Amino acid sequence: MTMRLDELYPQTEPYEEGSLLVGDGHRVHWEISGNPEGKPVVFLHGGPGGGTSPWHRRFFDPERYRIVLLDQRGCGRSTPHASEPDADLRFVTTAHLIADIELLRKNLGIERWQVFGGSWGSALALAYAQAHPDAVTELILRGIFTLRREELEWFYEGGAAALFPDLWEDFIAPIPVLERNRMIEAYHRRLFDPDPAVHVPAAVAWSTWESSTVTLEPDAAQIAAMADPRTATAFARIENHFFVHRGWWEEGQLIAGVDGIRHIPAVIVQGRHDVCTPMMTAWDLHRAWPEAELVVVDDAGHSAAEPGIQRALRAATDRFAPR
Numbered sequence: 001m002t003m004r005l006d007e008l009y010p011q012t013e014p015y016e017e018g019s020l021l022v023g024d025g026h027r028v029h030w031e032i033s034g035n036p037e038g039k040p041v042v043f044l045h046g047g048p049g050g051g052t053s054p055w056h057r058r059f060f061d062p063e064r065y066r067i068v069l070l071d072q073r074g075c076g077r078s079t080p081h082a083s084e085p086d087a088d089l090r091f092v093t094t095a096h097l098i099a100d101i102e103l104l105r106k107n108l109g110i111e112r113w114q115v116f117g118g119s120w121g122s123a124l125a126l127a128y129a130q131a132h133p134d135a136v137t138e139l140i141l142r143g144i145f146t147l148r149r150e151e152l153e154w155f156y157e158g159g160a161a162a163l164f165p166d167l168w169e170d171f172i173a174p175i176p177v178l179e180r181n182r183m184i185e186a187y188h189r190r191l192f193d194p195d196p197a198v199h200v201p202a203a204v205a206w207s208t209w210e211s212s213t214v215t216l217e218p219d220a221a222q223i224a225a226m227a228d229p230r231t232a233t234a235f236a237r238i239e240n241h242f243f244v245h246r247g248w249w250e251e252g253q254l255i256a257g258v259d260g261i262r263h264i265p266a267v268i269v270q271g272r273h274d275v276c277t278p279m280m281t282a283w284d285l286h287r288a289w290p291e292a293e294l295v296v297v298d299d300a301g302h303s304a305a306e307p308g309i310q311r312a313l314r315a316a317t318d319r320f321a322p323r
Contacts, residue, residue, distance in 0.1 A: 007310035008058035012067075020107060022073070022100045024091035029077035030104055033057050034067040039137075039322050040110045042068045042101065044128075046119030046143075049238030051076025051231075055305075059116065059313050064321040068113070070104060072097050072124075075234045083233040085194045089241045094248050098128050105135060114320060116313075118142035118304050119277060120239075123247060123254060129264060130257045138320045139266040139292075142313060143274055143302050144282040146254040147247040151281055156184050156243065160275050164213055171209040174202045188244050191237050199237075200229045206236035213275045214302040222305075258289040266292035267316040271300035271309055 017031035034057070041060055045052050052069040060067045073092045074082035082089060101124075105113060114137050117125030122141040129136045145151060154160060161168035172180055179186035190202035204227050211226035212218060226232060250256075266289070270282035279296070286294040295316075297308035304313065 004307065005055055005058055005305065005310065007307055007314055008055070009061055009314070010058070011054065012057050012062045014057075014069075019077075019079075020070075020100070020104055022096075022103060024096070025080065026073050026091060026096075027079045028070055028073060028100050028104070029079075030068065030070040032066060032068050032108070034060060034062040034065045036066060038062075038064050038066040039320075040066045040068065040108075040113035041317070042070070042105070042113050042115055044101075044115065044117035044121035044124045045069075045072065045076075046117075046121045047075065047235055047239055048072060048097075048120045048124070048242050049075045049082065049235040050120070051234075059304075059310075060317050061321055065317070068104070068108065068110075070101070072238075073100065074238050081230070081234055082237045083230045085196060085199075087192075087234075087237060089237065092238060092241065093245070094124070094127055094242070097124060098131050101128055102132055102135070111135075112137050114138045114140065114317075116140045116317070119145050119302065120242075123147060126254045126257070126261075127247075127249075129261045130254070133261050133264065136261070136264050139261070139264055140269070140313065140316045140320070141266065141292075142269040142304055142309065143277045144268060144270060144285050145277040146252070146281055146285070147243065147249060148252055148281070149246075151277065152184065152243055152246075154278060155276055158183075160213065163275060167209060167212050171205055174205050184240060184243050187236070188240050191233075191240050196229075200233060203233040203236035204229065206240070207232035210276060215306060216273060216299070216301045219303075219305070222303075255285050255288050258285070258292075262289060262291055265320065267319070268292050268294045269309060269312040269316065270294065270296055271302055271306065272296055272298045273300065274302040276302040
């Protein structure tokens with residue numbers, strides 16, 4: 001399967017970009033495309049650690065939106081990169097990312113903006129909106145993920161192995177048998193070993209497990225891209241770092257906190273066959289927040305590149321675009 005983007009807007013190029021000094025030795029890369037006078041929207045990528053790609057601009061009408069993309073700390077074009085052997089992620093936390101987003105908003109002179117986030121980006125979008133509700137015009141969320149224990153255990157501790165036993169064998173291969181009862185912690189020890197002979201194979205196995213399961217049909221190009229050692233190492237390290245710390249949230253905090261954002265118009269897009277972030281979380285969020293519209297795409301998994309997900313997300317951005 002090759003990624004198709006037939007349901008999205010044509011590709012545009014950024015007209016402005018930069019590197020924002022956010023403190024703690026970190027710089028966050030950002031770009032703006034679309035209409036300079038359009039409605040501001042910020043795209044929050046997944047992972048954490050996934051970074052942005054040019055096609056992420058295509059969810060938004062470039063005639064009506066001012067499209068802001070940023071690479072979160074440690075990944076993409078932001079520096080320092082988490083793939084470095086001596087990477088220090090002490091200052092890569094949810095609180096730091098929320099502060100970075102808010103600093104970027106103010107530096108760009110934006111009063112309020114739409115927040116669009118998928119997978120980990122949905123968690124970050126919820127957390128940002130709960131911290132700064134007055135800065136958010138609408139929320140568009142995809143593949144809901146809130147880092148609850150049951151969500152992490154489903155995908156990283158053996159639940160999803162029931163669907164992908166062959167791929168699961170490759171995922172657990174770097175971990176000795178006696179450590180496989182706590183996979184996230186076992187991977188943490190290997191991913192943060194400074195020796196590339198240890199952390200690179202672990203990172204590739206971690207990233208390949210995710211990239212092989214995000215779509216209904218395997219996407220060979222995406223799997224290969226995520227197996228690149230530099231990309232895989234940053235992605236796996238940042239994800240694992242956040243998962244070990246459960247996002248620095250109390251269990252269920254993001255869903256419990258919807259009362260503070262209930263007034264914000266929102267659309268939740270969820271693939272029925274999402275293995276990475278199963279529909280149980282989107283359903284729990286919708287039950288706690290019935291004012292948010294839930295769109296279930298019956299012929300899709302997790303990836304935003306799947307046609308049904310693309311259509312639903314474009315419909316949501318069109319709905320909130322200025323007339």
